[in-house]
Amino acid sequence: MLNRSASLRAPTSVREEPLNEAHAEGGRRVLPADLRRKIAAIEASGGKGAGRCLSTGVTALDASLPGRGLALAAVHEIQGSSAAGFALHLLASGLSNEECILWCVPEGRRDHLYGPGLWQAGIDPRRLVVAVCRDREEMLWTVEEALKSGSVAAVVAQMDKDRSWGGPVSGKPVDLTASRRLQLAAEAGGGLGIILSEGGGALSPSAAATRWCVDPAPLSDTRDRACWQIALLRVRGGAVPDKDWRVRVDRDGRVSI
Numbered sequence: 001m002l003n004r005s006a007s008l009r010a011p012t013s014v015r016e017e018p019l020n021e022a023h024a025e026g027g028r029r030v031l032p033a034d035l036r037r038k039i040a041a042i043e044a045s046g047g048k049g050a051g052r053c054l055s056t057g058v059t060a061l062d063a064s065l066p067g068r069g070l071a072l073a074a075v076h077e078i079q080g081s082s083a084a085g086f087a088l089h090l091l092a093s094g095l096s097n098e099e100c101i102l103w104c105v106p107e108g109r110r111d112h113l114y115g116p117g118l119w120q121a122g123i124d125p126r127r128l129v130v131a132v133c134r135d136r137e138e139m140l141w142t143v144e145e146a147l148k149s150g151s152v153a154a155v156v157a158q159m160d161k162d163r164s165w166g167g168p169v170s171g172k173p174v175d176l177t178a179s180r181r182l183q184l185a186a187e188a189g190g191g192l193g194i195i196l197s198e199g200g201g202a203l204s205p206s207a208a209a210t211r212w213c214v215d216p217a218p219l220s221d222t223r224d225r226a227c228w229q230i231a232l233l234r235v236r237g238g239a240v241p242d243k244d245w246r247v248r249v250d251r252d253g254r255v256s257i
Helices: 033-045 059-063 083-094 115-121 136-149 176-189
Strands: 023-025 028-030 074-079 101-106 128-133 154-158 192-197 210-216 226-235 245-249
Touching: 059 245, 074 083, 074 176, 083 115, 083 154, 083 192, 083 210, 083 226, 101 136, 128 136, 136 154, 136 176, 136 192, 176 192
Parallel strands: 074 192, 074 210, 101 128, 101 154, 154 192
Antiparallel strands: 023 028, 210 226, 226 245
């Protein structure tokens, strides 16, 4: 008579592992084998948007980056209390007026994007799609799927100021595994991913191509739109500069150092 329980038992030579979660090995977290293979394959091929860059609009910043600009088909992190303003500047200066942008925000956030302010920053609000995410997991899923689809030119995620999610403002928006998934998605779709971490915080391991810190600086002219103190904290494939930049945006939107 057939022993049903025996017939359903997995062969002893097969080791079952979860496909979507990292596992522990020697006291550290290790990516599952299938995800490691995908990362290696895309890194070897260069990805869909390999070699394409987006100008930051500031010559000195572009010169500090390996491709003389912000790499497309990649994810970038921006820390600091002026992170959102700098992200808007990057999108306005580097994308065409027809390209669509997905902006992800946590549910319950009070400081919403403001139409006239978007116009002033050089972005037509009609190009912007806002996704309100209920929790952190939903936001990461939304960003990953949007980047992978290639249907939008850029995806921005405001991971901080998430008190509506029941936790304090965090300076660590995504862990290493999550950032690798987002990087894979960006390379597959060819778009630009920007993760905003407005609470700042200590540096943590990340697969992001660059990491910036952008804070407000005193205005040299009260009619200026903004003045930022910008530091490049990490750059993949390049050296981190030993200096910061003070970048001024005048009332007409012109940028200077």
